[in-house]
Amino acid sequence: MATPHPGPAPATGRARATSSPNVVKHFKFERRGKLRIHKKPNAEQVHACFPWLEAELRVVQPRVLVLLGATAAQALLGSSFRVSRQRGRFLESDLAPRVLATVHPSSILRAPDEEARALAYEGFVADLSVVAEELREPASG
Numbered sequence: 645m646a647t648p649h650p651g652p653a654p655a656t657g658r659a660r661a662t663s664s665p666n667v668v669k670h671f672k673f674e675r676r677g678k679l680r681i682h683k684k685p686n687a688e689q690v691h692a693c694f695p696w697l698e699a700e701l702r703v704v705q706p707r708v709l710v711l712l713g714a715t716a717a718q719a720l721l722g723s724s725f726r727v728s729r730q731r732g733r734f735l736e737s738d739l740a741p742r743v744l745a746t747v748h749p750s751s752i753l754r755a756p757d758e759e760a761r762a763l764a765y766e767g768f769v770a771d772l773s774v775v776a777e778e779l780r781e782p783a784s785g
Contacts, residue, residue, distance in 0.1 A: 667719040668693045682750070690719045701739060707783055708775050709740035713748030721745065732771040734778070742778055746771035 668689050673680040701709070711717040717725045720739060727745050737743040747768055755761040 667697060667716045684715055690715075694719075706740050708742045708744065708778055709737070710772075710775060711743065711745040713751065715748075717745040732767070732774055734774070741784075742775075744771065744775055 668685040671680075672683045672685055672689070674683055675681075711720060714725075714727050717727050717730075721735065721737065721743075725745070727747060731744075731746045733744065735743045735745065747764065749768065752761055752764045752768060755764045
C-alpha cells in the first residue's frame with residue numbers, strides 16, 4: 645500500500661487534466677514536540693485565500709477538480725457538504741467541468757487499525773478510479 649504524505653503539498657508548477665489545489669495556501673499547525681499537528685483553517689483564512697485558488701483554477705483549467713477532505717469540500721461546496729455521504733461521485737459546480745470530493749489521504753493514516761486503514765485506502769482508490777475513468781474519455785469542447 646502506498647503511503648500518503650501527511651504534510652504540506654509540494655508545488656509542482658505543472659498544469660494537469662486534474663487539479664487538487666490547497667484551499668488555504670499555508671500549513672496551519674500546532675507544535676507537539678517534534679511533531680506538527682495539522683489544524684483546520686477557519687472561515688476567515690479560507691476566505692482570505694480564495695482569490696488565489698480562483699486564479700489557480702483559471703490558469704490550470706482542470707477537466708477534473710478533486711477535493712481532498714472535508715476542509716476543501718466544505719470550503720468550495722458549502723458547509724453542509726459531507727464527504728462521508730457524498731464522496732466518490734461527480735458534483736455540479738462552476739469550479740471545473742467535473743468536481744469530485746473524497747477523503748484526505750492523511751485520514752487513511754489516522755485510521756485506528758490496519759483493517760480500517762485497508763478499508764479506507766480501498767475507498768480512496770475507488771473514488772480516484774471514478775476520476776481515472778472520466779479522464780480516459782476524450783475531453784469535450
